[in-house]
Amino acid sequence: MARNLHERQAPLKETYESDPEAAQVTLTATGDEAADATACSVAVGEAVYEAELHEGAGGSGTAACSGDLLLGALAACSQLTAQAVIENFGVDATVSVRVEGDLDLRGTMGVADVPVGFQDIRLDATLSGDLDPETAAAIQEATERYCVVYRTLVDTPDATTEWAFEKSAEDEI
Structure with missing residues (x-):
C-alpha cells in the first residue's frame, strides 16, 4: 500500500530543516530545433514535448505553443x-x-x-x-x-x- 503524502513528505521536511542546502534544486528545460522553423522539441525532466508557434504566429496548430x-x-x-x-x-x-x-x-x-x-x-x-x-x-x-x-x-x-x-x-x- 502506498504511503500517504504526509508520510512521504515528513522525512524530506526534516532534512530541509536540518540541511537547508539539501532543499536547493535547479530545474532545467532545453529546446532543440525541429525541421520546421515554426516548431521545436522541449525536454523537461524525463519527458520531451513538441512545441510550435501559435497558429496566429504561423504555427500549424498541431502542438502546444x-x-x-x-x-x-x-x-x-x-x-x-x-x-x-x-x-x-x-x-x-x-x-x-x-x-x-x-x-x-x-x-x-x-x-x-x-x-x-x-x-x-x-x-x-x-x-x-x-x-x-x-x-x-x-x-x-x-x-x-x-x-x-x-x-x-x-x-x-x-x-x-x-x-x-x-x-x-x-x-x-
Whole structure:
C-alpha cells in the first residue's frame, strides 16, 4: 500500500530543516530545433514535448505553443499544490483548475506597439466537498502560498539571459 503524502513528505521536511542546502534544486528545460522553423522539441525532466508557434504566429496548430506550456505549468502546479494541501489538511475534498490567458499577437508579430506576452491570466479553481468556509479559504491561501509557478508569476524573479555565438563548421571552411 502506498504511503500517504504526509508520510512521504515528513522525512524530506526534516532534512530541509536540518540541511537547508539539501532543499536547493535547479530545474532545467532545453529546446532543440525541429525541421520546421515554426516548431521545436522541449525536454523537461524525463519527458520531451513538441512545441510550435501559435497558429496566429504561423504555427500549424498541431502542438502546444509556448503560451500554452506556461498556462499548463500554472494549471499543473496549482492543481498538484491544491491536492497536496487538501491531503495534508486531512479533509475530504476535490479540486479542479482551469487557467486562461489573454495576449495580443500583434506585439509578438511586431506589427503594433503593444506588449508582448500575456496581459491577463485567470486561474479558476473549483473546490468540492463538505467544507466550511474557513477551511476552504485556508486551502486557497495555502495553495496560493506554496504553488511555485503562481508565486513566480506574482513575485517575478530576476531573469537573465546569456547568448553564446559560435561559427558553424561550414563557415570555417
